[in-house]
Amino acid sequence: MLHKKLLTSLLLVAGVTASLSVPAQAASTYYTTNPGIIRVKKTVIYYKNAARTQKIKAIKKGHYAKISKVVTTGKHPVLKTNTGKYVTANKAFVAKTAGYQNPKKYYQVNYTQIKPYGKVGYTVKRHYEGIKTWKIMRRLGTANGYNQYNQATYNAVKAFQRKHGLKVTGNVNQKTWVKLGFSKSSFKSIDSYVAPLGAHAWNGRSAHIEAMIHQAYKYLGKPYLVGSSSKPIYGTDCSGLVMQALYAGGINPAPISAIHHAYPGNEWNSRNLWASKKFQHVAYRNRQRGDLVFYYQPGTHTIWHVALYLGHNKVIESWPPRIMVQPIKNGQRSNIAGIARVFH
Numbered sequence: 440m441l442h443k444k445l446l447t448s449l450l451l452v453a454g455v456t457a458s459l460s461v462p463a464q465a466a467s468t469y470y471t472t473n474p475g476i477i478r479v480k481k482t483v484i485y486y487k488n489a490a491r492t493q494k495i496k497a498i499k500k501g502h503y504a505k506i507s508k509v510v511t512t513g514k515h516p517v518l519k520t521n522t523g524k525y526v527t528a529n530k531a532f533v534a535k536t537a538g539y540q541n542p543k544k545y546y547q548v549n550y551t552q553i554k555p556y557g558k559v560g561y562t563v564k565r566h567y568e569g570i571k572t573w574k575i576m577r578r579l580g581t582a583n584g585y586n587q588y589n590q591a592t593y594n595a596v597k598a599f600q601r602k603h604g605l606k607v608t609g610n611v612n613q614k615t616w617v618k619l620g621f622s623k624s625s626f627k628s629i630d631s632y633v634a635p636l637g638a639h640a641w642n643g644r645s646a647h648i649e650a651m652i653h654q655a656y657k658y659l660g661k662p663y664l665v666g667s668s669s670k671p672i673y674g675t676d677c678s679g680l681v682m683q684a685l686y687a688g689g690i691n692p693a694p695i696s697a698i699h700h701a702y703p704g705n706e707w708n709s710r711n712l713w714a715s716k717k718f719q720h721v722a723y724r725n726r727q728r729g730d731l732v733f734y735y736q737p738g739t740h741t742i743w744h745v746a747l748y749l750g751h752n753k754v755i756e757s758w759p760p761r762i763m764v765q766p767i768k769n770g771q772r773s774n775i776a777g778i779a780r781v782f783h
Contacts, residue, residue, distance in 0.1 A: 469516050470509060470528040474535035476641045477504050477518065483532050486525040489517050495524060503539050505641035521641070538640025539647065541783050546717045548647065548689040548782075550640045553633050556691070557698030560627040563611040565593050568666025569701025570629050570673050575611055578619050586665055630698050632669045634686040644782045647688045648729030651781070654687035655680055655747050655755045658762045666706040668697035677744050678708035680757040681731060684747055690781060692717070709733065709745040718779035731779040734772045744772050 479502040487493035489510045505521040509528060516528040527533060540548050563571050565588050573586035579595040593609040600607045603618050611619070616626045637650025657671035658680055668679030675683065679700050685692060695711045712718070713733045721730070728750035736743040746756035752767045768775070 468530050470518065470530065470533075470535070471511070471516055473506055473509055474518070474533075475506060476536050476538050477506055477526075477533040478502070478536040478539075479504075479532065480534050481532050483526055485520075486517075489513060489519070489525050491517060491525060491527075498526070501643060503536070503641050503643045505639070539638075539643050544717070545719060545783060546690045546692060546781070548640075549636070549691055550689065552636060553686050553689070553691045555631045555633055555698055556693040556696035557630070559631045559698065560613065561630060561698070561701075563588060563616075565590070565609070566703035567701055568703075568706055570664065570667050570669045571611070571616075571626070572701065573664055573667065573673075574621065575616075575619065578621075586667070629669050629673075630701075632683075633697065634683045636689055637687040638689060647782050651684040651688040651729060652747065652749065652755065655684040655762075658683075658757070659755070659764070661762050663757050663759045663761055666701045668700045675757050675762065676706060677746065677757045678706075678712060680755075680762060681712065681745050681747060682708070685781065688781065707743070710742040712745060713742045713776065713779070715779075718781065719783065721778050721780050723775060723778055726778045727780070729781060731781065732767060733776040733779065735774050735776040737774055742776055748778070 479498055479500055481500055483498050485495040485498055487495055489512055504526065506518045507521045508519050510517050510519055510525070517525050518528045518533070519525055538550065563575060567588045568586055572588045575588070575596070576582040576586060576592050579592060579599065581589070581592040581595050596611055596615065597607050597609045599619070600615060605615055605618060613623065613626045617623050634654045637653055638646040658675055661671070662674035663676060664674040665676050666679070667673060667675045668682050679697065682692065682695065682697050682700065692712065692715060695708050699705050700708055712731065718731070726732070726748055728748060730748045732746045732748050732754055733742055734744040735741060744758070746754035748754050748767065749764065753764055754767050755764050756762070758765070758771060
C-alpha cells in the first residue's frame with residue numbers, strides 16, 4: 440500500500456514538472472529582449488504590422504536586420520526592425536549576431552570608419568606619383584601626361600625654391616606647397632581621404648557589394664592618373680579606384696593603402712592585391728557582381744590591371760584616359776589572370 444501511494448505521488452510530481460516545463464521551453468524559443476542584429480536562418484515573412492496579418496515579402500536565409508525593439512502584444516513576441524517592418528522572434532528562424540562578416544581567413548569587414556594608413560602630409564620627392572605630384576607638375580609646367588615626379592619637375596622645384604627664398608631641396612614639403620599657391624589644408628587632406636563606409640553591420644553581402652560599386656561610380660569620367668587614390672573630385676588609376684571601393688565596403692587591405700599608392704613603385708598595387716591571400720580566388724566562370732577582375736600583360740604575364748566586376752560581363756575600371764564602364768574583355772586588355780572575391 441505504501442509503495443502504491445509513493446508511486447502515485449511520484450507520478451503527480453512528474454506530471455506537474457512536465458506541465459511546467461512546456462511553457463518554460465516555449466518561452467525560451469523566442470527573443471524577449473532586443474537581440475540588436477539578427478541573421479535569418481530559414482525563410483521568414485516580413486509584415487507591415489505586429490499582428491502579422493499584412494504580409495510584405497518573404498526573406499531568405501542569410502538576410503541581416505537591425506532590430507529596434509521587441510513587441511509582445513500578440514500571442515508570441517515579434518521583432519520590429521529599424522525600417523518599421525515586423526518579423527518573428529522565434530529563435531529557430533532568426534539568430535542574434537554581431538552582424539555581417541567574412542570568414543576569419545579573409546579580410547574582415549570594418550564597421551568603424553577606416554583610418555588612413557601611412558604618413559598624412561608626406562613630402563613629395565622624385566619618382567613619387569599621385570594627386571599632389573599631378574598638381575605640382577601642372578603648376579610648374581612640367582606635366583607630360585604621366586604624373587611621376589621626374590627630373591624636370593625636381594629641377595623646376597629647386598628653381599622655384601631659390602626664387603622664393605625657400606630651402607633648396609627639390610622636394611615639396613608643406614612650405615613649398617603653400618608657396619606654390621595650394622592651400623595648407625590640402626597638403627594633408629589629399630593624403631588622408633578614405634572613402635566613407637557605405638554599409639552597416641546589419642546589412643548583408645549585397646549591400647556591401649553595392650557600397651563598393653557606388654563609390655567607384657563617383658569617379659566615373661575622371662581622368663586616369665598614375666599612383667592616385669584620393670577624393671572623387673580627382674582621378675585615380677586602376678588599383679587606386681579599387682582601393683577606395685574596398686574602403687567603402689568596409690575592407691582595409693593594409694599595408695596596401697591609398698597613401699602608399701603614391702610612393703615610388705606602388706602604382707602596381709594591382710599586383711599586391713592579386714598576391715593577397717585574404718581574398719578568395721574563384722574560377723572565371725563563377726564570377727559575380729562585386730568581384731575583382733585581374734589582368735596580366737601579354738608577353739610578360741605579370742599583373743598590370745584590376746577592375747571591379749558589375750555583372751553581365753561589364754566592369755568599372757580606370758584605364759587611360761579615364762574611369763569608365765567597359766566590357767570585361769576588349770581590345771585593350773583581355774588577358775584575365777583570375778577573379779578575387781571580396782565578400783562571402
